[in-house]
Amino acid sequence: MATFKSSLLIFLIVFGFAVSGVSCKVEFTNLKCTTLEREFLEFDKCFLKSISRTYKYLSVSTKIHMLPIKSASIRTQVLQRLNGYKPFLFNFTTDACKALSGKVTTRFFFGLIAPYSNLNHSCPYDHDLFVEKLPISFMDEQLTKVLPFPEGDYCIKNVFSHRGKPRAEVSVYASIS
Template identity: 45%
Template structure:
């Protein structure tokens, strides 16, 4: 059984005319309840041409690719998330805690609210077994082929 601990989160937007982040943080309520929240503000709605790169990196003298690095058409993948098992695994991390639970177009801001560490721990210990170490979950969000947002979640597996 592994134990996951969030260590940091970084949300950036290379194009502030399209996307900015209202908030992006980790919160430790007590020793057992910790969560992640973020809100991406979309300025040019509706959004219907979205590709997402998901990568899992492991720290080996810097963060190196580990196991997964995929790019998917988010609009197509959200129509049938289970068609791509790797997408389904990553989507499983946040879909119950976000408003990214429908297909395009998106006429609203993107919110991930109070994603608990216990849920992430379940993904890593019950669904797939991962070795202990420090990891980075990396996502790039492309709208109309241009990188509009990057979210990096850092965590440690014990």
């Protein structure tokens, strides 16, 4: 009888959430692009744009002065805001030239920007790099349905290194509610 009551309680809780239409929403709150070495790279564009209440996007464009890039690495950290930004679940470094064929975690984070960027091939990169008009709706789908994140304020911090030296940093701030 006790298992029936607990099963019924679980069913009612799940059904209640399904009926009430609980949904999460991702919102970009800030974007920071920092050049750590101007002789190597500069940012042409780095902004968030709100076209309407429902259509907002992110754009980042670089001008690379030392082409071609034959090897690079990306350190990705996900930070959650709890009395300042603290590490949250993900902190990894990956070979940028192998991001397309990397581990599941690497492919997931690369997949957040891949359809909207020109980073869709392996090294060498002999052109400037960009992420163009990455819509919040795409990020919302990926961060709430594909890999659900708990509600809160987050920062996805990426440090790009070439030949072992950090060259640029891009931090995307978002709120999940």
